[in-house]
Amino acid sequence: MRKIPSQARSKATIDTILSASTRVLLKRGYDKSSTNIIAEIAGVSVGSLYEYFPGKEAVFAEVRRREDRRLFELIMEHPEPASIKELLKLHVAVYLEFVRSNLALHVALISDVPQFAVTEQELPLYKNYIPWATKFLLTHREELRSFSDLSQVTEFVNRVSRATIDNYVLYAPEQLNDAQIEEYLIELLERFLLKREAVS
Amino acid sequence: MRKIPSQARSKATIDTILSASTRVLLKRGYDKSSTNIIAEIAGVSVGSLYEYFPGKEAVFAEVRRREDRRLFELIMEHPEPASIKELLKLHVAVYLEFVRSNLALHVALISDVPQFAVTEQELPLYKNYIPWATKFLLTHREELRSFSDLSQVTEFVNRVSRATIDNYVLYAPEQLNDAQIEEYLIELLERFLLKREAVS
DNA sequence: ATTAAAGCTGAGTGATCGCTCATATAATAG
DNA sequence: CTATTATATGAGCGATCACTCAGCTTTAAT
Numbered sequence: 399m400r401k402i403p404s405q406a407r408s409k410a411t412i413d414t415i416l417s418a419s420t421r422v423l424l425k426r427g428y429d430k431s432s433t434n435i436i437a438e439i440a441g442v443s444v445g446s447l448y449e450y451f452p453g454k455e456a457v458f459a460e461v462r463r464r465e466d467r468r469l470f471e472l473i474m475e476h477p478e479p480a481s482i483k484e485l486l487k488l489h490v491a492v493y494l495e496f497v498r499s500n501l502a503l504h505v506a507l508i509s510d511v512p513q514f515a516v517t518e519q520e521l522p523l524y525k526n527y528i529p530w531a532t533k534f535l536l537t538h539r540e541e542l543r544s545f546s547d548l549s550q551v552t553e554f555v556n557r558v559s560r561a562t563i564d565n566y567v568l569y570a571p572e573q574l575n576d577a578q579i580e581e582y583l584i585e586l587l588e589r590f591l592l593k594r595e596a597v598s
Numbered sequence: 599m600r601k602i603p604s605q606a607r608s609k610a611t612i613d614t615i616l617s618a619s620t621r622v623l624l625k626r627g628y629d630k631s632s633t634n635i636i637a638e639i640a641g642v643s644v645g646s647l648y649e650y651f652p653g654k655e656a657v658f659a660e661v662r663r664r665e666d667r668r669l670f671e672l673i674m675e676h677p678e679p680a681s682i683k684e685l686l687k688l689h690v691a692v693y694l695e696f697v698r699s700n701l702a703l704h705v706a707l708i709s710d711v712p713q714f715a716v717t718e719q720e721l722p723l724y725k726n727y728i729p730w731a732t733k734f735l736l737t738h739r740e741e742l743r744s745f746s747d748l749s750q751v752t753e754f755v756n757r758v759s760r761a762t763i764d765n766y767v768l769y770a771p772e773q774l775n776d777a778q779i780e781e782y783l784i785e786l787l788e789r790f791l792l793k794r795e796a797v798s
Numbered sequence: 799a800t801t802a803a804a805g806c807t808g809a810g811t812g813a814t815c816g817c818t819c820a821t822a823t824a825a826t827a828g
Numbered sequence: 829c830t831a832t833t834a835t836a837t838g839a840g841c842g843a844t845c846a847c848t849c850a851g852c853t854t855t856a857a858t
Contacts, residue, residue, distance in 0.1 A: 512629065512710045513710075560765070586758070605856085634844085
């Protein structure tokens with residue numbers, strides 16, 4: 399981002415560029431998504447694009463950042479879980495919902511767009527959600543097996559869910575349906591987290 | 599692949615091109631790895647490259663295929679597991695070994711090279727290993743919880759392991775060391791698979 | 799020794815790339 | 829109204845791209 403936009407007009411231009419980028423990415427793939435094409439589809443001049451983005455990579459980095467924000471907001475919309483099992487459902491089901499709600503873009507961002515210097519740590523999901531979920535586990539610690547580092551466990555659970563879902567969606571979309579993925583994953587994670595007596 | 603090489607000379611040329619491609623990928627990234635540069639680094643003319651590959655994508659698809667073969671061979675080298683826990687260790691530890699043995703290339707292939715039309719089904723890992731592992735589970739079925747489709751479970755276990763390891767290696771390399779990843783994953787999968795009494 | 803097939807060469811073509819900058823218009827401040 | 833700043837334009841530059849092809853060399857078969 400080269401200039402910070404101050405007027406509403408320029409913010410609209412940025413939005414136009416980003417939504418055009420998404421459309422171009424889906425239609426032509428990352429390789430063939432040039433700044434010239436993006437500007438043309440956006441109905442904006444190349445110069446304008448370079449006012450706000452140092453290049454193609456930065457444009458798609460922003461597209462990705464907005465998708466991440468969308469996931470975070472989707473999680474926040476949902477009611478607070480009342481039990482560990484519900485927390486896991488939140489993890490798994492909401493991520494599935496997120497992926498399905500814009501499947502083509504999600505797949506393209508993972509399989510086609512290079513993942514340059516993505517510092518997950520900055521994302522709202524990691525800054526806010528992981529600490530929150532860790533506290534939640536802490537209040538239910540009598541149901542849990544003993545772990546030396548709970549926030550590590552929260553992150554592990556989160557990564558297992560997302561990585562597995564992405565893997566199925568990308569490489570084996572026909573192998574399991576969403577309900578099956580959800581069932582397997584929740585069973586998997588519940589048995590990992592809970593004491594034997596507490597497993598339903 | 600345009601022509602099938604019949605002489606040893608041309609097979610050597612292909613090898614040279616592929617190893618040069620790997621070096622160029624690591625040094626310049628996928629975007630800036632042109633066929634011209636690859637040929638130059640390989641000490642071969644562009645024309646020769648196009649004799650055997652229809653383009654840049656095909657070159658890197660072959661690089662990926664060779665890495666997959668390397669993983670398969672690594673698995674085959676290891677002794678047969680004697681228990682389910684050992685099978686899980688085979689899953690997890692060997693994949694970690696594979697990833698670590700050529701980390702930079704693995705990361706580049708995942709995060710930088712677009713994953714065009716990879717049909718996992720054709721890979722030796724899926725054609726040979728999954729059926730084999732399923733049979734192994736079947737012979738130990740008295741230790742297992744009841745599952746309606748065991749080959750589905752084998753695949754699930756495999757995908758969870760690989761996706762999670764890739765995720766940590768790519769996005770959170772400092773978060774957990776290999777021993778911790780291995781410990782978490784094996785615990786996770788063992789509790790998922792085994793009856794309560796059988797969990798160590 | 800002759801010949802056909804296989805393998806290799808690299809200058810060159812047209813297309814496209816990322817990106818700049820001189821110029822113009824719109825919004826805001828004084 | 830005027831001056832200043834913010835925003836937008838797009839022709840065009842130099843670099844690089846993927847890819848071809850006509851001619852050359854090596855290998856293998858006879």
